[in-house]
Amino acid sequence: MIGPGAWLISFRVGGAEAALPLGVVREVVARPPLVRVPGSHSFVSGVALHGGVALPVYDLRQFGPFWSGPRPAPEGGLAAPGEHLIVCDWGEARLALLGERVDLLEPDGTDPAGRAGPDRRCAVSREFVSDVVRRDDEPVVLLDPDRLFASLGVPAAGPPGAMEEAGEDDPAGR
Amino acid sequence: MKLLMVSVGKARYAVQADVVMRILDPAQEADFHLEGSQAVFRGERFPLIDLHAAGEEGRGLSPLYLLLEGARRRAMVSVDGTEAIREVPAADIAPLPPFIFPRPGRAFRGVFSDGQAPRLLLDQDGIL
Numbered sequence: 586m587i588g589p590g591a592w593l594i595s596f597r598v599g600g601a602e603a604a605l606p607l608g609v610v611r612e613v614v615a616r617p618p619l620v621r622v623p624g625s626h627s628f629v630s631g632v633a634l635h636g637g638v639a640l641p642v643y644d645l646r647q648f649g650p651f652w653s654g655p656r657p658a659p660e661g662g663l664a665a666p667g668e669h670l671i672v673c674d675w676g677e678a679r680l681a682l683l684g685e686r687v688d689l690l691e692p693d694g695t696d697p698a699g700r701a702g703p704d705r706r707c708a709v710s711r712e713f714v715s716d717v718v719r720r721d722d723e724p725v726v727l728l729d730p731d732r733l734f735a736s737l738g739v740p741a742a743g744p745p746g747a748m749e750e751a752g753e754d755d756p757a758g759r
Numbered sequence: 760m761k762l763l764m765v766s767v768g769k770a771r772y773a774v775q776a777d778v779v780m781r782i783l784d785p786a787q788e789a790d791f792h793l794e795g796s797q798a799v800f801r802g803e804r805f806p807l808i809d810l811h812a813a814g815e816e817g818r819g820l821s822p823l824y825l826l827l828e829g830a831r832r833r834a835m836v837s838v839d840g841t842e843a844i845r846e847v848p849a850a851d852i853a854p855l856p857p858f859i860f861p862r863p864g865r866a867f868r869g870v871f872s873d874g875q876a877p878r879l880l881l882d883q884d885g886i887l
Contacts, residue, residue: 618876623813625859632870634877639853639870738858
């Protein structure tokens with residue numbers, strides 16, 4: 586459940602209206618050039634260079650468990666027009682989600698997933714939904730970042746230095 | 760660090776130049792041929808690493824072969840072209856986060872800016 590006045594970042598992905606707590610979102614940027622990384626998870630669309638950091642970009646449309654039904658077909662190809670990166674800080678890790686129609690959202694009210702369930706029109710798996718909020722009477726699923734990022738393989742948010750201990754290495758082999 | 764820029768299908772990668780022992784063009788090397796998953800050069804057999812398959816790239820008509828020497832072994836890597844050798848400061852190469860890979864072994868170690876798009880740096884320790 587979210588408290589009153591809790592700001593969210595909403596976005597559209599695969600036909601679903603979703604949102605993340607503003608606290609985990611670092612910034613929203615226009616989609617930069619990506620390079621696909623062979624051998625990475627199929628739902629990693631690629632990597633962007635962002636402020637000198639390799640930023641993994643996740644396409645939730647390609648992440649099967651995210652959807653309660655069949656995965657949505659990409660709208661307008663893999664790089665939909667108007668697509669943005671929602672850059673998130675998660676512990677020591679930084680990652681981005683692809684999304685369209687990104688907006689700041691102060692919900693009108695909540696509709697707990699446990700009571701009404703994710704809206705029938707919403708195809709996002711219940712597992713990743715912590716709440717359903719309303720915007721102009723339209724449902725927006727509030728994603729649970731703990732569950733979502735863990736399922737994407739992103740290390741859990743932990744104390745500073747956790748990623749270094751986890752073995753992030755030096756590309757120059759130093 | 761000096762990097763050899765290569766192309767594999769539509770993808771563009773970089774290889775640390777000091778691990779490239781030779782660049783072989785089969786059309787000009789009488790002592791070179793392929794036998795299944797191995798390359799044979801002057802009677803010596805080398806494992807063949809196919810970056811085309813790793814990147815789901817179509818194979819070019821006239822591949823070149825890089826003979827790479829790592830700490831543990833030598834291997835041949837097929838590419839479609841070599842573009843240039845360029846000095847790229849090590850600090851400009853951003854490490855790839857390990858959590859994007861489902862398995863520990865990986866073919867690429869970092870990424871750097873190369874004009875319009877980022878370019879991946881091959882991880883010779885991961886593939887050799």
